Amino acid sequence: MPTQMETMESQSAVLLAPLRAKLVPPHPSGPQVLRQSVIDQVCAPQGAKLVLMRAPAGFGKTTAMLQCQSRAQAMAIATGWLTLDRSDNDASRFLAGLAHSVTAIIGEDPSGPGLNGRCRTTGDLALQLISCLSRLDDPFAIFLDDFETVREASVLGWLRELVDRLPPQARLVVASRSLPDLRLGRLRARGQLLEIDATRLRFSLEETAAFFGSPPRGPLSFEDLSKLHAKTEGWVAALWLASRALEHSKSPSEFIERFSGTEQAVADYLAEDVLERQPPSIRAFLLRTSVLRHLEAPLCDALMPGVDSRQVLKRLQSADVLLVPLGHEASTFRYHSLFAHFLQAQLRRELPQELTQLHAEASRWYEAQGRPVPAIDHALEGRDIEHAVRLLSQHAPRLLAQGRMRLLSRWFSVVPSSALGDHPELQLIHIWSVCFTRGPWEAMDLLSRSGLIGSNDVRTVPHVRALQPCLLAMMDRYEEAYAAGIASLDQGASAVPFADNVYANAMATIAAVIGRSDQARRLVDAARRGQGSGASEFNMMYSETAEGMIDLQEARLRQATARFRMAVTANRTGDYSHTEGNAWAGVPYALSVYEGNELDQSAHLLHVYLPVACDVRLPDHVILGYITLSRIAFLRGDVDHALQLLTELEYVGHKGRLPRVAAGAKLERARLQLLQGHYGAASEELDRTADAGLWKRVDSLRFLANDLEYLDLARLRWELHAGDPRTAAISLASAAQGAEEASRFRRALKLRVLQAAALQRAGDPTAAAVVAGALKVLCGQGFVRLVLDEGEIVGPVLHSLNASLQSSPALHDDPVFVDYVQHLASICPASGKSTATSEATGAAILLDPLTRKEIRVLQLLAEGYSNGAMAEKLFVSDSTVRTHLRNINTKLNAHSRTQAVAAARRLGVIP
Numbered sequence: 089m090p091t092q093m094e095t096m097e098s099q100s101a102v103l104l105a106p107l108r109a110k111l112v113p114p115h116p117s118g119p120q121v122l123r124q125s126v127i128d129q130v131c132a133p134q135g136a137k138l139v140l141m142r143a144p145a146g147f148g149k150t151t152a153m154l155q156c157q158s159r160a161q162a163m164a165i166a167t168g169w170l171t172l173d174r175s176d177n178d179a180s181r182f183l184a185g186l187a188h189s190v191t192a193i194i195g196e197d198p199s200g201p202g203l204n205g206r207c208r209t210t211g212d213l214a215l216q217l218i219s220c221l222s223r224l225d226d227p228f229a230i231f232l233d234d235f236e237t238v239r240e241a242s243v244l245g246w247l248r249e250l251v252d253r254l255p256p257q258a259r260l261v262v263a264s265r266s267l268p269d270l271r272l273g274r275l276r277a278r279g280q281l282l283e284i285d286a287t288r289l290r291f292s293l294e295e296t297a298a299f300f301g302s303p304p305r306g307p308l309s310f311e312d313l314s315k316l317h318a319k320t321e322g323w324v325a326a327l328w329l330a331s332r333a334l335e336h337s338k339s340p341s342e343f344i345e346r347f348s349g350t351e352q353a354v355a356d357y358l359a360e361d362v363l364e365r366q367p368p369s370i371r372a373f374l375l376r377t378s379v380l381r382h383l384e385a386p387l388c389d390a391l392m393p394g395v396d397s398r399q400v401l402k403r404l405q406s407a408d409v410l411l412v413p414l415g416h417e418a419s420t421f422r423y424h425s426l427f428a429h430f431l432q433a434q435l436r437r438e439l440p441q442e443l444t445q446l447h448a449e450a451s452r453w454y455e456a457q458g459r460p461v462p463a464i465d466h467a468l469e470g471r472d473i474e475h476a477v478r479l480l481s482q483h484a485p486r487l488l489a490q491g492r493m494r495l496l497s498r499w500f501s502v503v504p505s506s507a508l509g510d511h512p513e514l515q516l517i518h519i520w521s522v523c524f525t526r527g528p529w530e531a532m533d534l535l536s537r538s539g540l541i542g543s544n545d546v547r548t549v550p551h552v553r554a555l556q557p558c559l560l561a562m563m564d565r566y567e568e569a570y571a572a573g574i575a576s577l578d579q580g581a582s583a584v585p586f587a588d589n590v591y592a593n594a595m596a597t598i599a600a601v602i603g604r605s606d607q608a609r610r611l612v613d614a615a616r617r618g619q620g621s622g623a624s625e626f627n628m629m630y631s632e633t634a635e636g637m638i639d640l641q642e643a644r645l646r647q648a649t650a651r652f653r654m655a656v657t658a659n660r661t662g663d664y665s666h667t668e669g670n671a672w673a674g675v676p677y678a679l680s681v682y683e684g685n686e687l688d689q690s691a692h693l694l695h696v697y698l699p700v701a702c703d704v705r706l707p708d709h710v711i712l713g714y715i716t717l718s719r720i721a722f723l724r725g726d727v728d729h730a731l732q733l734l735t736e737l738e739y740v741g742h743k744g745r746l747p748r749v750a751a752g753a754k755l756e757r758a759r760l761q762l763l764q765g766h767y768g769a770a771s772e773e774l775d776r777t778a779d780a781g782l783w784k785r786v787d788s789l790r791f792l793a794n795d796l797e798y799l800d801l802a803r804l805r806w807e808l809h810a811g812d813p814r815t816a817a818i819s820l821a822s823a824a825q826g827a828e829e830a831s832r833f834r835r836a837l838k839l840r841v842l843q844a845a846a847l848q849r850a851g852d853p854t855a856a857a858v859v860a861g862a863l864k865v866l867c868g869q870g871f872v873r874l875v876l877d878e879g880e881i882v883g884p885v886l887h888s889l890n891a892s893l894q895s896s897p898a899l900h901d902d903p904v905f906v907d908y909v910q911h912l913a914s915i916c917p918a919s920g921k922s923t924a925t926s927e928a929t930g931a932a933i934l935l936d937p938l939t940r941k942e943i944r945v946l947q948l949l950a951e952g953y954s955n956g957a958m959a960e961k962l963f964v965s966d967s968t969v970r971t972h973l974r975n976i977n978t979k980l981n982a983h984s985r986t987q988a989v990a991a992a993r994r995l996g997v998i999p
Contacts, residue, residue, distance in 0.1 A: 109382070109414030110171045111189050113154055121291065121299045123152045126284060130156040130261060131163065136282035137254050138275055139261040143286035146325025149263035152289065153231050156261060166193040166228040173381070177240035178495065183213045193228045194220045214246050214696045215689060218253050227257040235264035241699030244269050249695040251275065277960050290322030299327060308340060316344045355430055363434065373400050375439060378431035379446045382414065383421040390453040391446055444470045451475060464499060473507045477514065484517045489586050491626040491670070496521035512540055516551040527705045528562035550582035554591035557598060564707045564746055566601045566789060573598065586627065589615045593630035600638050601789050608638055629655040633673040640676070641795050643833035645683060645869040652677035671700035675709040679716055685872040687720050705744040711737065711752040711793035719877065722760060725954030730760060748786065751777050752793060755802050763879040764951065767810035774802055796838050808846045809881060817846035837862050841875055841882060848885035856889045867908040876916055883916045917986055938979055938997060945972045946998050950989045
């Protein structure tokens with residue numbers, strides 16, 4: 089009997105086998121035409137970050153990429169290759185493949201554990217990859233082929249982040265049949281995108297001549313060559329297939345005369361000059377194995393009993409019959425995509441009765457190899473629903489526990505509901521998968537129509553018991569969720585641990601929102617006890633996240649961060665399974681990282697996890713994710729992008745029937761208007777948000793997203809900035825006391841900081857004592873953004889306290905606190921409503937008149953634009969913007985951006 093370690097190693101080898109094939113570029117088939125102009129553009133020293141080769145099938149994208157990779161390697165540029173397929177819509181599979189492909193780039197042994205061995209989760213691996221690649225000093229290039237197969241939002245979001253973080257000397261070269269969602273507009277405007285489309289990939293007449301001048305094609309007359317080039321319009325696939333036909337043609341001119349170069353002509357050629365020329369046994373092999381994505385000899389043997397598939401594959405390879413080897417060992421192949429589509433169409437026409445049996449054989453073979461995912465895929469593709477349901481009955485519960493909701497949802501979407509009638513557990517797994525991929529509304533509809541709500545089955549009742557409160561909570565109906573779940577609170581353990589633990593975790597989250605923190609913690613403890621030795625990754629994540637949210641609202645940031653970090657690392661299986669439910673933990677983890685002022689890491693996390701949260705429409709996660717990304721954009725000076733994110737958030741709220749989400753966007757927009765001094769616009773935005781019923785409900789509950797941002801606080805913030813600071817200080821003190829009495833300590837600390845700013849602005853000497861009391865607590869927990877997100881209004885009180893601490897160090901025996909205050913003061917400008925601008929800027933003397941362009945730069949600078957954003961706005965380079973800024977500082981006698989803006993305002997140059 090094999091040991092557990094041997095079994096794990098065997099399973100790992102099975103999982104890595106298809107991955108290795110994707111890491112090796114395909115071998116060129118026969119002589120190639122050098123695509124010199126494409127190579128020169130892609131490999132230019134100052135080239136674009138992203139190279140997009142976009143064209144339909146058969147335009148030579150892969151060949152052009154191979155040649156570019158070869159040139160890059162000749163230039164001592166490190167490269168990595170990854171051929172993508174549909175499985176890469178699972179973010180962890182994609183990242184695992186990419187991590188393996190870049191091991192050589194980052195200077196590690198490709199045969200070693202690499203990044204995958206050091207990173208236990210998708211989020212960890214995503215961050216580690218970006219971190220490693222962004223720090224490289226030497227040039228490198230990553231090639232991604234067949235990119236059109238990737239549509240998953242989290243994968244695309246991560247790639248957008250990677251492109252943004254790539255160093256200038258790096259290239260990401262992508263080949264795709266469709267336009268990928270990689271924010272191409274922004275890259276194009278910045279000159280960071282090189283687009284190579286079908287027009288540029290078509291062979292020129294000279295390239296067509298070079299193609300036919302290579303043996304065994306043989307030269308053609310100029311007239312025939314020109315006619316063929318015109319008919320094919322330089323379409324590489326048509327030229328290649330025509331060349332194959334010409335090898336057997338007695339009269340090239342006659343063939344060219346009747347060859348049209350269209351897709352139908354290609355299909356006719358494949359039918360007449362490739363398939364029909366094969367012996368019957370080879371023809372049968374080609375048709376029957378066309379159902380396979382990868383051709384492995386043992387698998388082909390299962391579909392073709394009595395045939396030596398290994399020899400057939402070797403023969404096809406030597407005959408160059410549109411077979412593409414995967415990997416250097418050439419033991420696994422695939423058909424050229426055009427040929428595969430043609431063969432499958434022929435199979436459906438000629439042998440439709442065999443389709444089911446062929447897929448069934450492939451399914452059974454994969455099942456015997458312990459590879460249930462392709463086994464289920466083939467069972468479903470062959471419409472062998474009975475076999476698929478049997479496999480799902482065996483493997484779906486384990487996949488559910490791992491959190492592989494997207495995979496399960498895809499499978500169940502093609503299983504007829506009638507086939508699940510006798511399988512209530514599969515119906516429930518289907519509902520869970522829909523819940524965490526397409527949202528609670530569709531899942532609730534499925535549950536209502538299933539007839540399972542009134543079931544007495546011992547394995548059905550626990551799922552229904554958990555689903556009802558969970559779905560209601562995800563729909564932002566927490567009061568109903570609590571009422572639906574509380575009646576079952578005292579029931580003991582059932583026969584379905586997964587459902588029991590989801591119920592306990594869901595009720596813990598609901599209880600925390602209702603305001604019953606003690607009960608919530610007891611429920612989390614119950615969920616942990618129920619997990620035992622067979623704990624599911626999904627429920628481990630859920631438990632830690634639920635308690636982390638309570639910790640965060642009670643101002644225990646360090647403990648909350650530790651729990652969130654543990655939650656996003658809940659998938660410890662080491663395989664490619666993507667615990668998509670980790671978005672539940674990933675977004676709050678990003679929030680806690682942001683709170684510690686680690687802006688880049690927070691943005692990385694959100695690009696991985698926020699798209700999944702949006703798919704499911706988790707209200708608090710969507711609000712927090714978008715607002716955090718908006719604040720990061722604002723802090724980086726990209727005001728336009730910050731506002732765009734809030735517009736997207738508002739749209740998500742309206743589309744998802746989530747008024748609290750839409751209101752969150754409006755509140756944050758008002759906050760940004762205040763920070764920019766647009767008091768009238770901020771007031772109007774708050775008026776638009778004033779839904780009395782909504783905010784009454786928010787005040788009665790404890791939503792994480794509204795812990796610090798709610799209408800009453802927003803109005804007090806406006807009063808602090810634009811109204812009477814004394815009135816604001818009194819109201820803020822009262823609100824802070826109420827929050828403390830309700831154990832809403834994080835909210836209380838925020839209110840105390842704002843109270844201190846109001847007192848400082850009013851000239852009240854107690855301001856320093858108030859802010860010191862709050863900061864001592866915040867210091868111990870590592871809070872930073874809670875203070876600094878209020879902008880310059882808190883600057884004066886921070887600098888006043890810092891000056892006091894620095895002048896009388898003997899009065900304070902806590903050096904950590906002193907350093908903390910000094911750190912906050914160093915980040916936050918000293919200018920504020922109670923500080924004369926001249927103190928911050930010095931004498932504002934216009935030494936030389938400003939040009940119109942310099943005034944425009946100052947206006948953008950005042951609005952918070954970064955150098956890169958200004959360059960994009962003004963259609964100039966970054967270096968030109970820097971030159972303008974140097975001239976502005978010289979003319980205004982300023983030494984920083986803040987001083988320049990303040991001086992320009994004093995002189996009336998800008999409003």
